[in-house]
Amino acid sequence: MNNALKQCNNKATMETSAQTALRTVEHLATAVLLFDKDLHLVSINSAGESLLSVSHKRVSGMRPNNIWPNSKFFYDAIQRSLYTGTTCIERGVDLNLNSGQKIKVDCMITPVVVDDVAEEILVELIDAHAFVRVLQEENQETVQAAAKESVQGMAHEIKNPLGGIRGAAQLLERELENEELLEYTGIIINECDRLRNFIDRMLSTSTHPVKSDMNIHEVLEYVISVVRAENSHKLNIKKDYDPSIPIIKADREQVIQAVLNLLRNAVQAIDSDGHITLITRIQRQVTIRHKLYRHIIVLDIIDDGPGIPPEIESGAFYPLVTGRAEGTGIGLSIAQQLIQSHGGLINYERKDNKTYFSILLPTEQCDE
Ligand SMILES: Nc1ncnc2c1ncn2[C@@H]1O[C@H](COP(=O)(O)OP(=O)(O)OP(=O)(O)O)[C@@H](O)[C@H]1O
Ligand SMILES: [Mg+2]
Structure with missing residues (x-):
């Protein structure tokens, strides 16, 4: 040789x-x-x-x-x-x-x-899937960048008049003498707040990551505690961590947000006796979006629910695509953008009747 x-x-x-x-x-x-x-x-x-x-x-x-x-x-x-x-x-x-x-x-x-x-x-x-995956990643990235730009432009346009509507409803509330009418101004104010929260969530991905030392397992423990507190029933969450995973430089808040969105989806997808498994591993020599990394962290969030409904599977990572009646359809899109701004990627796969969402996160410094 x-x-x-x-x-x-x-x-x-x-x-x-x-x-x-x-x-x-x-x-x-x-x-x-x-x-x-x-x-x-x-x-x-x-x-x-x-x-x-x-x-x-x-x-x-x-x-x-x-x-x-x-x-x-x-x-x-x-x-x-x-x-x-x-x-x-x-x-x-x-x-x-x-x-x-x-x-x-x-x-x-x-x-x-x-x-x-x-x-x-x-x-x-x-x-053999590597090339197909790169093409899919490229395609998804292009559509997502365009969607992000239009969503952000729209969000700003909505946010400004929203402040005016809320303020006017508050003034009106003070002037109203008929108690029954207060219910209506209350609805206007509440709906304005709901819209504002929604828009803030959509805009949250536009901030550049502020990186410091982050322990992925500490992040997972925190996210699990949040999800457990949100759910009154007992959640069956199994953990399989690789203790050799090093501390990496990342924006802890953003990684928490991404993992939280995926874990909430998993909880929403399973039955009351369903199972969720979190696996962390190190993988070597992995290419993510044209860049070869010597080491990356792979976090699998696995649930035994039915998986993404087939009719929305190809667009599930795009904003406003949802398969749930009460869903807003931005959880996956936000998670993907936050992880991509760390040089990483989230993949979805259905394997052995289980749903796999995998976060790939480079251990090396990478400024996107
Ligand atoms: N683990 C999962 N199992 C099955 N379906 C899933 C899973 N994760 C996501 N999905 C499907 O993908 C859709 C999009 O998910 P996404 O998190 O973006 O939005 P959402 O959960 O509907 O709303 P929200 O913005 O509140 O998160 C979901 O509505 C659901 O149909
Ligand atoms: Mg969601």
Whole structure:
């Protein structure tokens, strides 16, 4: 592999080509696995560990059928490449992981030929959904930016006359002698306040995050306590935290707001005996909106309710889209904008009859 990578700059010539190659492979977003000619795994890069949810220590020396149980394709394709010395390219291959999870990958299997003999086999894998996801993210981002601009313009236009209407209703209230009519001015004032709260919520995403040290688990404990206090019935919330998650720089109030919106939705979606699970994990080498992060925090908010109604699923993150009679339809849109202003993203997925909302939050500094 050393020869395959050309030394391109002065910095690179200071180190050996092997070091450069290692560093390059380690930072690739493509999963790279190298097998020896007896089909034992020799090395795996960080993207590989992340895609396959394994550590290099655990899989080192393993054969393909142990790394991917029941994925006959890989065993056959790797052996074929080794014996024929030809490259194999395949799109959309189903991969069963040891964790029981199934993923679809595009793959390339290349024999490393030395003196006409295939000595090693290089396997490159890309999550087949990754490109589709990037396109969806781009599309969602464009529509959301346009929606945000028009909502904010509209909100200001509504807010100004609203102050006038409320003030006039208060003056009128003082002048009214008929007690029965006070009920009507009361309604005007209350409805003005409700509209104002709604508009303030919509405008809350326009403030730039003010970042300081934030412990994601402390935020979760706080949000859980708020949601428990809001609900008179007992909530079944299970926690599965990764204690190794570091303190990150983030706007605590904004992250609280985003998590709160998702957790409230989950509570609204489940039956009285339903379950909610909060899982935190670190993931490595993840691309979010064209930027590759070495580490990100993934927070899954999982509920066993029915999921987003199909008729609004594609637009659920846009403002004013709701599937609930009493909903305003801005909770998800606000949460998405707040997390995006931290360089992160919220994904929705329906898996194994469960609803997954996943907050992806970079651990590194990122000014959006
Ligand atoms: N966990 C969930 N399970 C099922 N449906 C969900 C879930 N989260 C969101 N939804 C659907 O997506 C819609 C939009 O959610 P969003 O939070 O934006 O608005 P809302 O909850 O209707 O109102 P609010 O502005 O008060 O939050 C919801 O009305 C609901 O139909
Ligand atoms: Mg909501």
